[in-house]
Amino acid sequence: MSVVLLCATGLFLRSLNSAAHIDVGFRSRGVLMMAVDPSLHGYTAQQTAQFLDQLRDRVAAIPGVASAAITDITPLSGGGRSDGFSIVGRKSNKPNPIVELYMATPGYLETMGIPRIAGRDFGHENPAGQKVAIVSESMATTLFGKENPIGQHVNGAGVDYEIVGIVKNIKARSLGEDLRPVLYRSLDQSISGDPSVMGYSLLVHTAGDSASVAAAVRQTIHTMDPTLAIFNAETIEEHLHEALFLPRLAGTLFGIFGFLGLLLASIGLYSVMSYSVSRRTQEMGVRLALGAGPGDVLRLVLRQGLVQLGVGLAIGLVLALLLARGLQVMLFGVGTADPAVFAAVVAVLVVSGVAACLIPARRATRVDPMAAMRSS
Numbered sequence: 001m002s003v004v005l006l007c008a009t010g011l012f013l014r015s016l017n018s019a020a021h022i023d024v025g026f027r028s029r030g031v032l033m034m035a036v037d038p039s040l041h042g043y044t045a046q047q048t049a050q051f052l053d054q055l056r057d058r059v060a061a062i063p064g065v066a067s068a069a070i071t072d073i074t075p076l077s078g079g080g081r082s083d084g085f086s087i088v089g090r091k092s093n094k095p096n097p098i099v100e101l102y103m104a105t106p107g108y109l110e111t112m113g114i115p116r117i118a119g120r121d122f123g124h125e126n127p128a129g130q131k132v133a134i135v136s137e138s139m140a141t142t143l144f145g146k147e148n149p150i151g152q153h154v155n156g157a158g159v160d161y162e163i164v165g166i167v168k169n170i171k172a173r174s175l176g177e178d179l180r181p182v183l184y185r186s187l188d189q190s191i192s193g194d195p196s197v198m199g200y201s202l203l204v205h206t207a208g209d210s211a212s213v214a215a216a217v218r219q220t221i222h223t224m225d226p227t228l229a230i231f232n233a234e235t236i237e238e239h240l241h242e243a244l245f246l247p248r249l250a251g252t253l254f255g256i257f258g259f260l261g262l263l264l265a266s267i268g269l270y271s272v273m274s275y276s277v278s279r280r281t282q283e284m285g286v287r288l289a290l291g292a293g294p295g296d297v298l299r300l301v302l303r304q305g306l307v308q309l310g311v312g313l314a315i316g317l318v319l320a321l322l323l324a325r326g327l328q329v330m331l332f333g334v335g336t337a338d339p340a341v342f343a344a345v346v347a348v349l350v351v352s353g354v355a356a357c358l359i360p361a362r363r364a365t366r367v368d369p370m371a372a373m374r375s376s
Contacts, residue, residue: 002261003316003345004323009258010341011324012251015331016244022332024240025170026075027113030206031236032214033074036221036228037199045192049127052187052200055224056105062216064208069108070187071203072196075170076243081194085183087143088153088160097142099156100172100180103187103196109134109167111205119150119165125186132186133161138169139181154183159193161185175243176332201232210235247332262352265312270356273305274363298361305357313346320345 036055038048052070060068073080084096106122108114117137125132133154140149140163149163161183172180187200202221206213214233221228234242324336334341 001316002258002265003313003349004320005254005258005261006345006348007317007320007342008323008327009251009254010345011327011331011334011336011338012247012254014334014338014341016247016251018332018334022171022175024076024175025114025168027111027205027236028240029235029237030210031111032204032206032210032217033201033232033234033236033239034204034214034217034221034230035199035201035232036230037196038225038228039195040199040229041225041227045195048195048200049188049191051224052105055202055221056107058220058224059202059204059217060107062213062220064206064213064216066205066207067107067111068205069111069203070105071108071201072103072187073198074201074203074239075102075112075172076174076239078173080173083156085139085143085154085156085181088155097139097181099139100182101156102182102184103190103200104134104184105187108184108203111203113205114170115168117166117168118148119163121165122184122186125189127189127192129189131159131161131189132164134165134167134184135163136167136169136179136182138179139183140166142181156183199231262348265349266352266356269305269308269353270359272308273301273357273360276301276304276360301361302354302357305353305361309350309353309357313349317342317346 038051039045043051056068056070059065081101082098083101085099086092086096104122106124109116109121116134119134122132122134135149135154143149143154144152149166152163154161154163167184169179170182171177172182202217204213204217218230218233221230320342321337324331328336
């Protein structure tokens with residue numbers, strides 16, 4: 001069990017280190033986030049759109065702000081809106097790919113640091129006009145292959161979108177996911193027909209002190225509407241830290257239990273060997289009396305302990321490999337049979353096991369042959 005727990009601990013720690021260096025596809029520092037929901041305060045969809053547009057412009061003018069934008073949900077929040085999409089005017093025998101949907105205002109790509117591959121960013125789109133969308137590289141490849149998607153139309157949930165831009169891929173729902181197709185919709189065009197039920201996140205790319213900028217942003221919001229509640233206020237660093245909550249929790253729990261397992265395994269092996277040596281005191285005395293050296297007795301006792309250790313390691317490694325397969329969905333950038341982890345666990349247990357055997361083995365070499373013979 002100690003082998004299993006330590007292997008799981010090692011895999012989660014390696015995974016946590018790997019996850020911290022995953023390219024999420026967007027800016028990982030220097031972005032403030034604050035959410036508001038004007039609809040809860042009686043705003044209509046049109047009033048909400050106007051309020052958010054004015055808020056973005058005012059925040060963008062604050063000293064220390066490089067850019068600002070608004071979206072309905074921030075990537076890596078664990079969920080969001082998704083729909084099946086198809087190319088307008090084309091029939092396909094394949095099932096429609098499920099696409100993640102985000103609302104975005106002008107400046108979203110710049111604020112989030114998402115590179116644009118082709119096409120344009122959102123402008124002040126006409127709410128009543130042709131709905132436009134920017135798609136991720138993954139969505140463009142999934143639907144169009146090598147064909148240029150700019151100017152093409154796609155349909156999702158009965159809504160026709162004209163593709164005006166292509167951007168790099170991002171991690172949408174979780175760090176460990178395969179790349180998901182993503183479509184960004186104009187917030188101005190989407191808010192009336194598909195309002196967000198989770199509020200709207202103000203994203204602020206800061207070029208200066210984030211604390212002073214955060215205070216100025218809060219003041220701006222309260223100046224526009226003193227009754228408006230602000231929630232989910234955090235930095236992008238804190239947001240990404242939350243995305244690593246499960247790997248950190250798993251690593252911590254397995255680390256605690258792994259340490260306890262190692263401690264119990266070492267104490268157990270030491271106790272078994274001590275008991276065995278005490279039962280074989282007369283045998284050791286006889287062996288020494290018949291000419292066996294202390295080294296021979298030491299090797300005899302160590303060999304017995306190492307056999308038990310070897311059997312435990314063999315069984316534990318098999319069980320650890322089976323457990324690791326079940327943990328695959330929670331591991332980032334590390335294989336279930338990572339050789340470095342398993343080698344380190346074996347090394348730690350061999351060292352602790354040898355240490356646990358060595359003390360009673362050395363005690364056996366100090367048996368007085370004559371006293372052992374007399375007691376027999």
